[in-house]
Amino acid sequence: MWLSVVPGAPVEDLASALIDIPSVSGDERAITDQIEAVLRGVPHLEVLRLGNALVARTALGRAERVIVAGHVDTVPIKDNVPSVRSDDGEWIIGRGSVDMKCGIAVQLALAVELAAPTRDVTWVFYDQEEVEEPRNGLGRIARERPELLEGDFAILCEPTSAVIEGGCNGTLRVQVTVHGKAAHSARSWKGINSIHGMAPFLATLAVYEHEDVEVDGLIFREGVNAVGITGGIAGNVVPDVCTVTINYRFSPAWTVDEAKARVERLITSSFESSPAPAGQSVTWKYTDEAAAARPGLDAPMAIAFADAVAATGAPAPRAKLGWTDVARFGQLGIPAVNFGPGDPERAHADDERCPVADVRRCHAALRDWLTAPVS
Amino acid sequence: MWLSVVPGAPVEDLASALIDIPSVSGDERAITDQIEAVLRGVPHLEVLRLGNALVARTALGRAERVIVAGHVDTVPIKDNVPSVRSDDGEWIIGRGSVDMKCGIAVQLALAVELAAPTRDVTWVFYDQEEVEEPRNGLGRIARERPELLEGDFAILCEPTSAVIEGGCNGTLRVQVTVHGKAAHSARSWKGINSIHGMAPFLATLAVYEHEDVEVDGLIFREGVNAVGITGGIAGNVVPDVCTVTINYRFSPAWTVDEAKARVERLITSSFESSPAPAGQSVTWKYTDEAAAARPGLDAPMAIAFADAVAATGAPAPRAKLGWTDVARFGQLGIPAVNFGPGDPERAHADDERCPVADVRRCHAALRDWLTAPVS
Numbered sequence: 001m002w003l004s005v006v007p008g009a010p011v012e013d014l015a016s017a018l019i020d021i022p023s024v025s026g027d028e029r030a031i032t033d034q035i036e037a038v039l040r041g042v043p044h045l046e047v048l049r050l051g052n053a054l055v056a057r058t059a060l061g062r063a064e065r066v067i068v069a070g071h072v073d074t075v076p077i078k079d080n081v082p083s084v085r086s087d088d089g090e091w092i093i094g095r096g097s098v099d100m101k102c103g104i105a106v107q108l109a110l111a112v113e114l115a116a117p118t119r120d121v122t123w124v125f126y127d128q129e130e131v132e133e134p135r136n137g138l139g140r141i142a143r144e145r146p147e148l149l150e151g152d153f154a155i156l157c158e159p160t161s162a163v164i165e166g167g168c169n170g171t172l173r174v175q176v177t178v179h180g181k182a183a184h185s186a187r188s189w190k191g192i193n194s195i196h197g198m199a200p201f202l203a204t205l206a207v208y209e210h211e212d213v214e215v216d217g218l219i220f221r222e223g224v225n226a227v228g229i230t231g232g233i234a235g236n237v238v239p240d241v242c243t244v245t246i247n248y249r250f251s252p253a254w255t256v257d258e259a260k261a262r263v264e265r266l267i268t269s270s271f272e273s274s275p276a277p278a279g280q281s282v283t284w285k286y287t288d289e290a291a292a293a294r295p296g297l298d299a300p301m302a303i304a305f306a307d308a309v310a311a312t313g314a315p316a317p318r319a320k321l322g323w324t325d326v327a328r329f330g331q332l333g334i335p336a337v338n339f340g341p342g343d344p345e346r347a348h349a350d351d352e353r354c355p356v357a358d359v360r361r362c363h364a365a366l367r368d369w370l371t372a373p374v375s
Numbered sequence: 376m377w378l379s380v381v382p383g384a385p386v387e388d389l390a391s392a393l394i395d396i397p398s399v400s401g402d403e404r405a406i407t408d409q410i411e412a413v414l415r416g417v418p419h420l421e422v423l424r425l426g427n428a429l430v431a432r433t434a435l436g437r438a439e440r441v442i443v444a445g446h447v448d449t450v451p452i453k454d455n456v457p458s459v460r461s462d463d464g465e466w467i468i469g470r471g472s473v474d475m476k477c478g479i480a481v482q483l484a485l486a487v488e489l490a491a492p493t494r495d496v497t498w499v500f501y502d503q504e505e506v507e508e509p510r511n512g513l514g515r516i517a518r519e520r521p522e523l524l525e526g527d528f529a530i531l532c533e534p535t536s537a538v539i540e541g542g543c544n545g546t547l548r549v550q551v552t553v554h555g556k557a558a559h560s561a562r563s564w565k566g567i568n569s570i571h572g573m574a575p576f577l578a579t580l581a582v583y584e585h586e587d588v589e590v591d592g593l594i595f596r597e598g599v600n601a602v603g604i605t606g607g608i609a610g611n612v613v614p615d616v617c618t619v620t621i622n623y624r625f626s627p628a629w630t631v632d633e634a635k636a637r638v639e640r641l642i643t644s645s646f647e648s649s650p651a652p653a654g655q656s657v658t659w660k661y662t663d664e665a666a667a668a669r670p671g672l673d674a675p676m677a678i679a680f681a682d683a684v685a686a687t688g689a690p691a692p693r694a695k696l697g698w699t700d701v702a703r704f705g706q707l708g709i710p711a712v713n714f715g716p717g718d719p720e721r722a723h724a725d726d727e728r729c730p731v732a733d734v735r736r737c738h739a740a741l742r743d744w745l746t747a748p749v750s
Contacts, residue, residue: 169561173610185622186544186697187720188598189585195601195619199577206571206649210564223563226570227610232603235548235622235663239602244570247560247610274581288610322561345562 015105019083052127053137067154071129097354098342103157153301159342165320166295173288182240191238204270213251218319220251252292296335308369390480394458403502427502428512442529446504472729473717478532528676534717540695541670548663557615566613579645588626593694595626627667671710683744
């Protein structure tokens with residue numbers, strides 16, 4: 001059965017239909033085929049496909065161009081596809097409802113419905129956002145066809161409970177390794193126990209107070225967390241290597257290099273805080289880094305969009321804490337915000353669910369803004 | 376080529392021949408076949424084979440019976456078989472030279488040579504000592520044919536540098552787990568980081584002072600060590616579970632239950648020493664336990680043997696720190712000591728090597744004691 005998008009039909013029904021097409025990361029061919037078929041049937045769009053990513057553009061010669069983007073993949077299904085509607089009709093329940101099939105439904109409905117937006121629009125549907133960064137479909141477009149992402153402002157329809165969320169925290173991962181000296185555990189005093197040596201660093205992390213950092217009027221909450229630890233090779237060996245992986249979520253107040261300097265100060269001051277056995281050493285290496293993005297809400301297009309959303313009665317813009325692909329637009333020099341249906345804290349849950357009201361509100365706000373006269 | 380044991384030939388040559396028959400744990404059939412063939416050719420021995428373990432006994436009706444035991448298996452070979460002799464002729468170099476083919480050579484030579492010992496002797500050659508406890512060949516004999524291990528005194532030819540080492544430390548392994556609460560690392564304050572929660576326990580281990588405990592006149596040095604740590608499931612998840620595995624090497628002053636009580640006090644006092652987040656909990660479970668063995672040097676047979684060894688000019692008896700199978704004899708109520716060629720700290724090394732002098736001294740001391748008139 002092929003997806004059909006009827007202008008004016010309830011957008012939440014389109015969301016359900018999209019959820020019912022499984023599209024776990026790496027397996028987006030079917031849903032991309034369906035969306036492509038819809039877009040190719042729309043006379044006012046130029047459609048390009050790159051692998052399992054789609055770019056559909058109006059070319060009306062407007063003074064401004066907006067990019068509206070979202071990913072079509074989901075985390076693995078947990079008995080939560082096909083979708084269901086809650087008994088009261090107020091929730092769409094199923095894998096991807098929050099992250100981010102309901103946002104995709106808003107995009108796809110508007111791509112079909114808005115034949116003459118007052119700003120040209122580039123609609124982007126991409127793959128593999130929920131997996132390791134190098135596979136990300138939006139990143140692939142930015143590398144291979146950056147001209148397709150040219151524009152004055154970008155909206156990523158990631159879940160924000162239909163509130164504008166500006167910017168995003170950056171993220172660093174660093175593996176911190178204590179090097180000791182192996183020994184038989186029956187004669188442990190001949191070795192240097194690297195797991196024991198990790199104690200001062202874990203103690204620092206345990207009492208670390210996350211910081212709230214204000215950037216462009218929004219509050220970004222940071223965090224430093226151990227997300228993994230390994231050490232030991234056998235039950236009778238004092239281990240010579242213990243490695244903890246740290247994830248630092250840092251505010252847009254810092255560049256990646258500044259964030260690295262901050263985390264390195266944390267590491268070195270921790271280990272200097274208590275005497276270490278002679279012969280113990282500490283090293284670290286970065287395994288992942290992604291820049292933060294400033295909120296960008298001072299850009300003229302952003303101000304206009306914020307006004308349009310405020311007119312729907314939505315709360316004031318706030319900071320996005322999770323890293324999202326808005327940071328890619330930031331790196332391309334394009335102001336970008338997150339704005340989509342669903343509470344991000346419900347994303348990936350087995351009972352993932354999105355309010356129907358959010359879907360309608362996002363659809364209405366974007367429609368109204370994209371059809372209002374440009375001042 | 377079949378092993379031949381010529382009475383009076385240099386025992387170190389027999390040791391080299393034994394090293395040259397690979398016998399990594401689980402693969403002891405070939406060496407057991409060879410030793411069995413030798414023993415069955417000796418008229419003064421009754422020989423029994425149980426899997427890859429051999430029990431060879433004299434039955435002279437002596438007033439006392441001594442058990443002399445050793446394992447034939449080794450840890451994996453690392454380009455160190457066949458054996459070589461050092462240029463100065465003083466070292467036998469190769470896998471198992473220390474642990475414990477040189478000891479096996481002493482046993483096998485004496486089993487052939489001593490047709491009329493003044494104490495009856497039970498020679499035991501067993502398999503799978505270097506692997507997990509349930510596979511241990513001596514344990515299998517003790518479970519299935521305990522009457523074969525009856526005796527008044529036991530000598531295990533584990534490496535001791537030809538010095539009597541009495542008793543052994545016991546060993547406990549316990550997995551200590553901190554249970555927190557998972558959360559996305561972008562909103563880490565909604566979780567409880569179990570790795571951070573391990574900090575006070577590691578801090579306790581880091582400053583733990585090992586104790587020297589005197590038992591029956593020998594000093595047993597204890598130790599508590601983290602030998603493994605795991606935690607974390609993904610780079611963006613605050614981990615809800617972190618587990619550290621502790622190895623407690625405890626002196627024969629304590630029973631297993633007393634040792635458990637000691638380690639549990641260490642665990643609980645560590646975590647009580649610093650405030651934990653509400654909702655964090657700590658559990659532990661034992662994964663391995665083996666009793667310590669008292670030195671047993673007050674038994675009349677042990678005193679006689681110690682005198683015989685002292686007559687060779689060897690240093691005074693000392694405590695055995697590693698756990699060895701002497702503990703099995705302790706559990707059978709048989710006093711037991713370790714006495715064998717080679718420095719245990721050279722065991723398992725890639726350049727494992729045993730002094731020829733140790734082999735000769737052990738051979739001489741055991742021969743003299745087993746042929747001396749019994750007072």
